[in-house]
Amino acid sequence: MYSILGFLTMKVLVTSYRTASDRIALAALRGLSLAGFSPWLGTDDPSTASARSRHCHGIIRLHSPISSPEEHAVEVMECVRKHHFSTILPTDDYAVFSLSQAYGQCATDVPLPVPPLEGQQRAIDKASTTELAAALGLNVPETQTVKNKSDLRHALKHILSPWIIKLVQGGGSVGMLISDDPNEVLDHVDSLPDYADHIYDFKTLVVQSYIPGWSEDAYALMYRGQVVRSMASRRLLSWPDQNGSGILSETISKPSFFEKSVELLEALGWHGPANIEFRIDQRSGQSYFIEVNGRLWGTTAMAIAAGVNFPALSCQMAIEDGLRKELSFPAGVRMRFPFPLGLHHLAASSSKLSVGWQLFGPSMRCKSEFWWSDPIPGLLQLRDGIKRVRSGQSARALSPLSIN
Template sequence: MSVLITNASNVKGLVVTQSLGKKGVEITTTDCEYLSAAFFSRYSKHHFLCASPERTQLEFVNSIQNHIKRNKIDVLMPINSTETNLISKYKEKFTPFTKVPFEDFPKMMQLHNKNEVMKLASELDIRIPGTYEINNATDIEKFSKEMEYPVVIKLRNATSSVGISYVYSASEFVSKYKQTIQKFNLKSSEYPIVQEYIPGSGYGVSMLYNQGDIRASFTHKRLREYPITGGPSTLRVSVRNQEMENAARKILDHVNWHGVAMVEFKLDERTNKPVLIEVNPRFWGSVYQAIAAGVNFPYLLYEMALYGDVEPVFNYKVGVKTRFLLNDFRALISHLNNSGHRFTTFKEFFKFYEKDLYYDAFSINDALPAMMFAYKGLKDVLNSRHK
């Protein structure tokens, strides 16, 4: 059986490639970048360049469709947000030729939009940060005087840390909010939401659903992330948190979800209660964390697509850590600058070997992709120093 995996340049794409390839699935990878890491994986039997999903959306869709029509592909598995949304939007172009185990576009957008998720969670009595919706430029000054600081400015439809700003005063808010509107060329209906800052540790509850029925669940805690202000995690650990899992399930049950999703929370250090942050209706950056602990979401999704269902998986090993070393090195300087205990931070960072610690994207039997990530990381550092 065969799978087409997009976003081969990203660590998620490589992790999914390795996960399925180790199970004997024939993998084809694609990306718009020639030196994409997963192209060099021993588990990628075929690869090809596609159009950019960011710059030429319809060309991307057509290039994927044309490859599937010419080749036998059993399952199409988009990885990042842009590609997942596009393939969901044009699903009818693919389903005559392959299986697409992801939700239809309206539901995808419902959970992708942060403002809509907050409204839904509020209706379901799930804790959310204090949230402000601004739809008129004339209201920016008024809201700046009503809010308690710090607050977080967030784009309604964005992933990772794109467009996020942390604000500590009214004057700073007005300036940064207007800058965000201008930078992303937003219409009034697209203005960013503003949320109360929740102090505490971040968590993710990952789930697999089959037409509204839960089939797998996994929870992890973020230990480090890059950027430090709220980017993808670079070090995490598998945990349990029943209250978060119940809240995540409440949302996904309500929308009758299908496919994978990860629901993010903060454990508010002031109350020790979980607060919903957002929903990622796609594969998430720390997908290897679940695989290492015993919940192989990519393979479960693949089997569900092929055979219609899978045996539920709710048990996994607690205390397993995973680390994306390249971004963890990038995070080190930020963590040192923001830590009151630099020696402890430095000492903890250089614990490269410990029980139940595994590394994203690195495998002795599949080392070339990790070398590609290192090469690109070094290139980025040199380019930034040159600029």
């Protein structure tokens, strides 16, 4: 099911920096290993959970791509030459930026499944991608970009509440707030750090009308602006609860917004994997574009379980400079991600029995990110989750300031 013939001895460097759960890097290592590649992990923290996977064939200590992306790219290229890697698979926005920038400067001839720098820079800008989505005919929430308190007060007056406040650039739920209280919004904005870089910008915010409902995702692997693999899913449970990462998700038949999603990636000239998030309005059933994640995503393990091994296919595409188009995938494949985010959802839930059964109870139907054949990463994530729940520490994604 997973085997890709001819790649048994090909080495791939998976790059990631330290995160709360490291779930994307773990899925990439497992997916590559199952497909016959020899995956190594390049990270600034060898104690991370994915480094303990039996599918990790080696570990290389790298400087973080957050503080010095140029130096990170040079260091990665040196590793490629020294260890003879066939390609590199970045699993976070900073690493994608670093390698896209190196590609743009002709610093490497290693084939990479990363987008052009201009496309990646536009993809991480929520205001820009929202404007592009609207131009392509997708529904978008009421949106205003704010850079100061005057802009913010204007937005709160003219956009229907409840509001969702987000960084114009940034990943996960960093800096996010959902509220219908203007004073809470003002206090929240005051609490944000005075920080901005090429991926995170706490100084410029996006205010949108919050869409009550649930999240659905379109996934695609693009080859020079053309789709070659695809998938879609629905988040059944998320953490944070209203608009967070999927902790129980299910593959679904291609939704109505899928074709427009591909058009958006085509307009960005995308190369490599990407995820586009939508909210489905529970009042009208309409779908609303939310954002682009220009990399592998948190539920990558579900795609692998459904037979669409995006990490391995991304590397195959890079190495072979192309990939045969195949857009079919099975619907109804369900997967749960219990540690550590599931623990936070359970701790905060008022329906602990129901949530606990969905996330931790025995199930023949639901697959799990926790592998009994590769248990150490899951046990480390469990330990991390228990510590955070006991300390009352938020499970929201860490800011770059705290992980650098």
